[in-house]
Amino acid sequence: MASHAQTTERPEDLTSAEASSESSEFTPNKVLMDLMKCTPSAEDKLPDGSPARIDRPEAVDAINAIMKKEFPGIDFAKIYGGLLDDRELGRYERGEVHWPSEYRRTAMRIFFGVDTDKKLGFSRRRLALQPVLDPQQLNREDGSEAAESAGGAAVQALTGSRPAAAHRGRSRTVDASTAHPARVYDYWLGGKDNFAVDRAFADTLTTKFPWVPTAARSNRDFRVRAVEAVAAAGVRQFLDIGTGLPAPGNTHEVAQRITPQARVLYVDNDPMVGVHQRALMTGSREGRTDYVEADIRQPRLIFDDPALANTLDLREPVCLVLAAVLHFIPDLAEAQRIVRALLDPLPSGSFLIVSHGTPDFVTPQEAAEYERMYTAGEAIARTRTKDEIATFFTDLDILDPGYVAVSEWRPADESDKRPKPHDVSLYGVVGRVR
Numbered sequence: 001m002a003s004h005a006q007t008t009e010r011p012e013d014l015t016s017a018e019a020s021s022e023s024s025e026f027t028p029n030k031v032l033m034d035l036m037k038c039t040p041s042a043e044d045k046l047p048d049g050s051p052a053r054i055d056r057p058e059a060v061d062a063i064n065a066i067m068k069k070e071f072p073g074i075d076f077a078k079i080y081g082g083l084l085d086d087r088e089l090g091r092y093e094r095g096e097v098h099w100p101s102e103y104r105r106t107a108m109r110i111f112f113g114v115d116t117d118k119k120l121g122f123s124r125r126r127l128a129l130q131p132v133l134d135p136q137q138l139n140r141e142d143g144s145e146a147a148e149s150a151g152g153a154a155v156q157a158l159t160g161s162r163p164a165a166a167h168r169g170r171s172r173t174v175d176a177s178t179a180h181p182a183r184v185y186d187y188w189l190g191g192k193d194n195f196a197v198d199r200a201f202a203d204t205l206t207t208k209f210p211w212v213p214t215a216a217r218s219n220r221d222f223r224v225r226a227v228e229a230v231a232a233a234g235v236r237q238f239l240d241i242g243t244g245l246p247a248p249g250n251t252h253e254v255a256q257r258i259t260p261q262a263r264v265l266y267v268d269n270d271p272m273v274g275v276h277q278r279a280l281m282t283g284s285r286e287g288r289t290d291y292v293e294a295d296i297r298q299p300r301l302i303f304d305d306p307a308l309a310n311t312l313d314l315r316e317p318v319c320l321v322l323a324a325v326l327h328f329i330p331d332l333a334e335a336q337r338i339v340r341a342l343l344d345p346l347p348s349g350s351f352l353i354v355s356h357g358t359p360d361f362v363t364p365q366e367a368a369e370y371e372r373m374y375t376a377g378e379a380i381a382r383t384r385t386k387d388e389i390a391t392f393f394t395d396l397d398i399l400d401p402g403y404v405a406v407s408e409w410r411p412a413d414e415s416d417k418r419p420k421p422h423d424v425s426l427y428g429v430v431g432r433v434r
């Protein structure tokens with residue numbers, strides 16, 4: 001499929017650009033550059049009769065003037081990104097920024113006379129589904145030195161530790177130009193391992209749904225209580241996929257408090273989590289922890305990684321922890337296949353812990369607004385109903401209290417001060433493999 005870098009369409013012929021926008025990641029924003037040449041204010045003609053390219057400073061001034069006019073109440077000096085500058089517009093042209101702020105996109109649409117962000121060359125999906133791992137790299141099994149990526153090297157340089165096998169050859173560098181779930185979540189939890197783009201993205205959602213940081217904390221607390229319950233039931237092995245950035249209550253800390261011999265294999269596909277992997281590896285002397293950078297959509301790569309065999313004994317029960325990660329798999333059938341493929345190798349007596357975003361606890365208006373934001377790439381979790389989430393637990397025995405909001409799952413705080421289901425909007429469920 002042609003990418004923007006190869007197309008030559010003018011603004012009046014953007015259909016092919018729209019069709020190809022999914023493939024245009026990481027390519028210079030040719031569409032925007034073409035628009036710069038053809039904007040109505042670029043009246044001067046070059047000697048060959050073609051329209052002169054509008055100056056960046058001129059475009060920046062005009063876009064900023066439109067921003068101020070369209071959003072009169074906004075103090076741009078105080079918000080992330082603020083007014084546009086020449087350097088930033090250059091980054092848009094080079095395709096380094098996939099999803100500028102709503103204010104900037106609106107002003108640019110007006111300035112360039114187009115009705116969609118795609119026609120500016122910005123793809124909503126880039127932000128919503130930013131692939132942290134390149135699928136071609138994911139399929140590479142050899143882990144050879146030649147395949148060793150800059151990301152793996154960066155981890156090594158930053159942590160002094162050798163990247164895990166799945167990490168070698170697959171990791172990409174930390175990308176500070178697009179929002180990533182682990183860093184957005186870290187921001188909501190009050191962490192410091194996030195970039196401006198993550199905070200801006202997170203703030204867009206919290207402007208509409210102010211309770212989201214509460215939901216993040218409740219999710220984390222649910223995972224702690226669920227891991228405690230499973231460890232107390234005698235399970236000593238945990239496979240935690242979609243680990244997140246290290247924060248108080250990491251799975252190994254919780255499990256090893258109950259069983260010092262507990263072993264935990266962490267898996268995440270965000271290179272930033274890999275950078276902090278050492279913090280996940282400081283378990284008890286008796287126990288063991290390891291980290292694999294891999295994508296949940298590749299269960300075989302996870303099970304084939306030597307770190308798994310070194311950490312977990314699949315003849316003994318394992319607790320599979322999928323906390324707030326399945327909702328990043330938009331397709332339900334794919335999410336079901338993933339869960340099946342992850343559970344299949346685990347013996348009877350294993351457990352599955354899932355937390356998952358849901359529209360079930362909010363008003364229809366809120367659900368509709370969330371859906372709009374999800375479609376616009378302003379939210380990244382594909383929420384699911386109780387019945388959909390239940391399909392992950394086919395043939396498992398569900399532990400009490402069943403399918404409830406994360407804050408209602410065996411709450412530590414029995415008072416009515418704990419967050420309401422509406423304010424967490426995540427189901428927390430634990431099942432046992434028969």
Ligand SMILES: C[S@@+](CC[C@H](N)C(=O)[O-])C[C@H]1O[C@@H](n2cnc3c(N)ncnc32)[C@H](O)[C@@H]1O
Pocket residue numbers: 181182185219220223241242243244245267268269270273294295296297322323324325328
């Ligand atoms: C909201 S955080 C949840 C962190 C942790 N499980 C918790 O509940 O506290 C979601 C995590 O899933 C990871 N993630 C998202 N998509 C993933 C994928 N396809 N494969 C592996 N990890 C993924 C993100 O990088 C992020 O660290």
